[in-house]
Amino acid sequence: MKALEYSEFGGNDRFRIAQREDPHAGPDVLVVRVVAAGLNPVDYKVREGYLRGILDAQLPAVPGWDVAGIVEQTGLDTPEFAVGDAVLAYARADVVQHGSLAELMPVPVRTAARKPEGVSFTDAAALPLAGLTALQVLERAGVHAGQTVLIHGASGGVGSFGVQLARLRGARVVGTASEGSHDYLRSLGAEPVVYGDGLVPAARALAPQGFDVIVDFAGGSSLDNTPELLADGGVVVSIADPRARTEFGGHYVWVRPDADQLAELAALVETGELRVEIAGTYPLDDAATAYAELEKGHTRGKIVVTV
Incomplete structure (x- = not known):
């Protein structure tokens, strides 16, 4: 699969588009085909190495915890979802390695919620974190x-x-x-x-x-x-x-994954009670440019990468 990755800590120039092995579904993990990925400042702070001692990263690592996509493979014990389901997730794992800036992402089932039909993948990806x-x-x-x-x-x-x-x-x-x-x-x-x-x-x-x-x-x-x-x-x-x-x-407060709360938020977006502001969208090949824009610190709303 294609992914944005970095092999050493540092600036935006550490990013590259690479080919990686497809992830596998663990017993309580879904493999999701990524349609859109939301960017967050914590992503580049991890890449810069600022959060070492708080978050472990296994290099080369793919950034991104916010994801919206389609379930491609289910784990042995993930009865909540089936192949083909549309989901969104704040898919933070214990180790930063397999992020959402990729064609496929392993998503812990405890972090995933169903994407309402009335919510676009772009808006869904901007919502979780x-x-x-x-x-x-x-x-x-x-x-x-x-x-x-x-x-x-x-x-x-x-x-x-x-x-x-x-x-x-x-x-x-x-x-x-x-x-x-x-x-x-x-x-x-x-x-x-x-x-x-x-x-x-x-x-x-x-x-x-x-x-x-x-x-x-x-x-x-x-x-x-x-x-x-x-x-x-x-x-x-x-x-x-x-x-x-x-x-x-x-x-x-350090945000925690919570599938029930995420479903609540997605429902508010579908009814129009909660508005998602999209600052810009970029294709995966331009994801490093998207992060450079985010790092300027003047973004209003969310930046999303479409995969």
Whole structure:
């Protein structure tokens, strides 16, 4: 099969298109013919070697955990699915080796959900990691109706889902983003503010009593102003800054595969209650270019590679 792989840690120039042996189906593993693969920043952070000590990689490795495709082979104990089923998955394995940037991918059955007929493969591939991250963060924070929530990085791949899911829970959402993304955030139901200088007075003007929940999807200096913005008894959650837990007594979340939650998200996409923003699509042969675009850090929505 054809795949995008890297044989040593480093920059984008380590990528190459290669021929690899087809994967096999383990007892609780599906082999999925990939139709589309969603890209995430964690993919290139693993390739750069930044996550050694947290995630093991067996080289040469194929990146990608987000996948949408057709079941080509079932394992010995995978009664949930049959050959020909359309599925999507956040197919994170314990070792980074067989990713979704390939014609075929081994997918642990516990990570897979059925793709609704009304959801395109492109949208399905963009959903797993980012959608599950947003959902699990909001659940950890206990976001509910009547709360006012501040989301840092609200226009990104995860933030876009976070805004919508918080609104579906009945919360009022204020989102930080560059000014060029403000109309986009309004279309998702958020009240936008510019990050950086002037954030505190602008945010406090919208929520004079402070925010019940502060969600950090951006990292960096996003949490620096938390003491000035958090309401008494408020909750802080981050996917990028451990200070959410160590300094502010909140939560630091690393997304987990969850097939039931993924099915829930896919159903919301099918009904139109959850919108998937696609920043661009690339063929597999141009996957390195797709990652280079993602690495610029200014993507609104998700980048997908079609296979």
